[in-house]
Amino acid sequence: MSRIGNLGHRLYAGEVSYDFVERRKRWYAISAIILLLAVGALLFRGLNFGIEFRGGADFSLPNATCSVEDARTTAEEATGAQVIVTETASGTVRVQTEELTAAASSQIAGTLAEACGIPKGEVKVQVVGPTWGEEISKKALQGLVIFLLLVTIFLSIYFEWRMALSALVALAHDLVITVGIYSLTGLEVTPATVIGLLTILGYSLYDTVVVFDKVKENTRGVTGQSIMTYSESANLAVNQTLVRSINTSVVALLPVLAIIIVGAGLLGAGTLLDLAVVLAIGMAAGTYSSIFIATPFLVDLKERQPEMKALKARVLARRKQGRSAAGAAVGTESASDDDAGVEADASIGRRTESGPRQQPRRKPRSKR
Amino acid sequence: MAPPTSSNPLRLLVALGVLIVGLAVWAFWPGTDSSVRLGLDLQGGTQVILKPKPVTEGASITEEQLTQTVSIIRQRVDGLGVAEAEVTTQGSGDGAVIVVAVPGVNQDRVVDLVQRTALLDFRPVWGLYPAPPSVDPAADPSASASSEASPEASPQASAEASASPDSSANAAGEAAPLIQADANTPEFQEQVAALDCTNPLNYTGGRPDDPQKWLGTCDVTGAAKYNLEPAFIQGTNVTNANAVLPQGGVGWIVSLDFDGDGAKALAEASTTLSALPECGIAGANPCNAFAIVLDGVVTSAPRFNEPILGGSAQIEGNFTAEEARDLANILKYGALPVTLEPVDITTVSPTVGNDQLRAGIIAGLLGLLLVGIYLLVYYRALGVVAVLSLAVAGVILYLTIVVLSKAIGLTLTLAGVAGAIVAIGITADSFIVYFERIRDEIREGRSLRQACDSGWIRARRTLLAADFVSLLAAAVLYFLSVGSVRGFAFILGLTTLIDVLVAFWFTHPLVVLMGRSSWMQKGSKWTGLDSGRLGGASVAGRRGGRSRRSSAETSPSDSSTKEVSA
Numbered sequence: 001m002s003r004i005g006n007l008g009h010r011l012y013a014g015e016v017s018y019d020f021v022e023r024r025k026r027w028y029a030i031s032a033i034i035l036l037l038a039v040g041a042l043l044f045r046g047l048n049f050g051i052e053f054r055g056g057a058d059f060s061l062p063n064a065t066c067s068v069e070d071a072r073t074t075a076e077e078a079t080g081a082q083v084i085v086t087e088t089a090s091g092t093v094r095v096q097t098e099e100l101t102a103a104a105s106s107q108i109a110g111t112l113a114e115a116c117g118i119p120k121g122e123v124k125v126q127v128v129g130p131t132w133g134e135e136i137s138k139k140a141l142q143g144l145v146i147f148l149l150l151v152t153i154f155l156s157i158y159f160e161w162r163m164a165l166s167a168l169v170a171l172a173h174d175l176v177i178t179v180g181i182y183s184l185t186g187l188e189v190t191p192a193t194v195i196g197l198l199t200i201l202g203y204s205l206y207d208t209v210v211v212f213d214k215v216k217e218n219t220r221g222v223t224g225q226s227i228m229t230y231s232e233s234a235n236l237a238v239n240q241t242l243v244r245s246i247n248t249s250v251v252a253l254l255p256v257l258a259i260i261i262v263g264a265g266l267l268g269a270g271t272l273l274d275l276a277v278v279l280a281i282g283m284a285a286g287t288y289s290s291i292f293i294a295t296p297f298l299v300d301l302k303e304r305q306p307e308m309k310a311l312k313a314r315v316l317a318r319r320k321q322g323r324s325a326a327g328a329a330v331g332t333e334s335a336s337d338d339d340a341g342v343e344a345d346a347s348i349g350r351r352t353e354s355g356p357r358q359q360p361r362r363k364p365r366s367k368r
Numbered sequence: 369m370a371p372p373t374s375s376n377p378l379r380l381l382v383a384l385g386v387l388i389v390g391l392a393v394w395a396f397w398p399g400t401d402s403s404v405r406l407g408l409d410l411q412g413g414t415q416v417i418l419k420p421k422p423v424t425e426g427a428s429i430t431e432e433q434l435t436q437t438v439s440i441i442r443q444r445v446d447g448l449g450v451a452e453a454e455v456t457t458q459g460s461g462d463g464a465v466i467v468v469a470v471p472g473v474n475q476d477r478v479v480d481l482v483q484r485t486a487l488l489d490f491r492p493v494w495g496l497y498p499a500p501p502s503v504d505p506a507a508d509p510s511a512s513a514s515s516e517a518s519p520e521a522s523p524q525a526s527a528e529a530s531a532s533p534d535s536s537a538n539a540a541g542e543a544a545p546l547i548q549a550d551a552n553t554p555e556f557q558e559q560v561a562a563l564d565c566t567n568p569l570n571y572t573g574g575r576p577d578d579p580q581k582w583l584g585t586c587d588v589t590g591a592a593k594y595n596l597e598p599a600f601i602q603g604t605n606v607t608n609a610n611a612v613l614p615q616g617g618v619g620w621i622v623s624l625d626f627d628g629d630g631a632k633a634l635a636e637a638s639t640t641l642s643a644l645p646e647c648g649i650a651g652a653n654p655c656n657a658f659a660i661v662l663d664g665v666v667t668s669a670p671r672f673n674e675p676i677l678g679g680s681a682q683i684e685g686n687f688t689a690e691e692a693r694d695l696a697n698i699l700k701y702g703a704l705p706v707t708l709e710p711v712d713i714t715t716v717s718p719t720v721g722n723d724q725l726r727a728g729i730i731a732g733l734l735g736l737l738l739v740g741i742y743l744l745v746y747y748r749a750l751g752v753v754a755v756l757s758l759a760v761a762g763v764i765l766y767l768t769i770v771v772l773s774k775a776i777g778l779t780l781t782l783a784g785v786a787g788a789i790v791a792i793g794i795t796a797d798s799f800i801v802y803f804e805r806i807r808d809e810i811r812e813g814r815s816l817r818q819a820c821d822s823g824w825i826r827a828r829r830t831l832l833a834a835d836f837v838s839l840l841a842a843a844v845l846y847f848l849s850v851g852s853v854r855g856f857a858f859i860l861g862l863t864t865l866i867d868v869l870v871a872f873w874f875t876h877p878l879v880v881l882m883g884r885s886s887w888m889q890k891g892s893k894w895t896g897l898d899s900g901r902l903g904g905a906s907v908a909g910r911r912g913g914r915s916r917r918s919s920a921e922t923s924p925s926d927s928s929t930k931e932v933s934a
Contacts, residue, residue: 052712060720062717062719062720062723105713109715121717121718122717122719122720123715123717124714124715124716124717124720125713125714125715126712126713126714126715127710127712127713127714128711128712128713129419129709129710129711129712135419135463135465135711136849136853139459139463139848139849139853140849140853142848143844143845143848143849146844146848147840147841147844147845150840150844151837151840151841154836154837154840155837158833191853192783192786194853195783195786195845195853195856198841198845198853198857199790199841199856199860201841202837202838202840202841202842202860203794203838205837205841206794206797206834206835206837206838209830209833209834209837210797210801210830210834213829213830213833213834214830217826240808241804243804244800244801244804247742247746247800247804248793248796248797248800248801250742251739251742251743251792251793251796251797251800252790252793252794252796252797253793254735254738254739254742254793255731255732255734255735255736255738255739255789255790255792255793256735256789256790256793257735257738258731258732258734258735258738258789259731259735259786259789261731261734262727262730262731262734263727263731272724272727272728272731272782272785272786275783275786275790276786279790283793
């Protein structure tokens, strides 16, 4: 434990630093491959839509005594069409058929219940018209567009448009990956999945906002000095919030895992499980993207600004100067490579401290 | 350095305490129902989602039509005799849907009932009788008593009328089937006579009748009983109906227009009927009135004073403006202003519902437990604060749900339960952000007391921004979605608000109070804030053993730093 605590400190001070920003090409490449796979899967495999989207009837028979084959024969005789029969771990037999009228579905529920030795009242029946899924998807899409519009406005005001754009890129990244995994694994897409996807919207942005808030704080007045480039300050921010990001992801994923465990063990397929699976995938992607995609992308956008370019040139020039001076003084540059690196990092850490520290000092005075 | 100047932490804690006690008193006020209303997926029942479509192609659906449809459906579902049935609209305009939720009823009956367009017909009155059953009261001394115990009243009556196949259904608290026959046989008359119109189940309506047959039924107020001939005009023949206040007239009237078939039928019927004797309780059979029957119950029974040949009629009576408007609406929309297509029918047995509720609760508790253990191990004393905060948030959430169940009829669905479980993570994150900020402040060399305050000032901003995004997502989801998504969004939004409340009024004040205690000041390693763990001078001394490892960790960054500087 204390080792992790220590790591937290060293991350904060910049003693230990992972180059999330500097190596962005690598993360972009990894993400690009995953995204290509996801889009490819979507194009060639498509999604396995549940009956809510296709239209049809779904019968769940808890504690059924009949075999899958029995249920299939019974249902196919009753409907005169092919049916899909599955059995879950908890002993629930699930029969899915083409669309039926309410009366027919009630009759088939009775037949199935009889064949499987359970009272008719125990059968869970769902009959969905083919237009309903369209309705849900249309609403979800409408909601998505309006939400993105509002959130872009908010982030542009609270941060700046570049941060808003980066956050949206990270968000799109998470959504495409999640949908792609659904396509690859052939998991069934239900309305609960759609709810989960919409939740990921909120979660992914929430996570990004916390990281960006630190980036904003670290880079306040960054152009007024020549110690760190924008990308270095941003990278420090990511490192400083790394412990938070990890803890948050663990804490967010634990309840979701609890749902998956309980859902798979006690319930079999259902709203809770569908929701938890999509959330688990989306939250993992969301954490990854807020660290590896959102901030690096922001840096790419920021360092196109002339003042950030100028800053970078200034910092590099100054470093070159310092390094040649240090090299001349010590004369053993090759031997103390590591030490020089650590030193440079440590000084970075100290410098950033001096920035924010002024603020609280001012505060008490103004309140006095 | 200045002492912390934030508002008095004790005062905030007391304020929160008062709030919780207030909520608890509201939630558990004696004499009111203080249970959480469960959705159908948790308690079992049938839910039908209906998509209204305009009768004429290309027309849009108005709010008025929606309201009318909902009230007709509600009447029908109530006619089933089930308590707590819910009929609601979601969305508006062309995107609207009507959600009918009935606990514990066989699905085909519900679907059949709500989907059918309301049946409006005009029938000549054959006989008019007083409301209570009039057959031989001496035959059964319990007849008058049983009229109050509704489940027994109807089987009683139908048994006497020797039509008892449905008595089992009646025992379940449902209304008797409509009394209909092909002809006005003595047997049919006997059944009508036995009908008890003082029993509300028999005059709530909701049982569409067959217009081709004779009908024995009640007035919508339960004041009178009718024996009605087969319909001469059906609701679909009505083209328009309006409440009008005629110039120089005394009261409101309802004007009616009929289409070609309707006008012809009206002309014939009015010619025959107006020649008949006056109607009255136990008066002549047949008589000169006609009944407007909506979903099996007589809404109004006006008399024909003269033959009506023009295809438009007026119903006079001492109507108030409201009564006239209601009648006009019924006439206009009686045949439902829209057609209803059931798009989603879900039946959940009470057992499955209970299982799902139980699984949800177990998953929630397990999630809380896991999160609690993680926070305690990682943050130690601060972890205790976090766990307490989660507990407080949980209590407030529960109380709020109970209060909202009462105040606005909120129902908790499985999706809502899922929302609450997911929210555990997001709520705990607020504490993590705050705690990490405090640690950052201590790393920068501040004292514990200062760190608690200055860390809060920074964390607060992040929290508000992040929670705002969360709330925005929940609000957009809630207002734009239908079905289960709404329940989920509502709970998610609610927990986000509670999260902010708990962070401001509980977590922060408690951390500040703890920061003032001498135990925390000493910085034991169990506080989660000891300078040893957080770095500072002691780290340098303890680093020796791990220096190899840490340099391995740092080396990639070093090389890249070189790349930059080269």
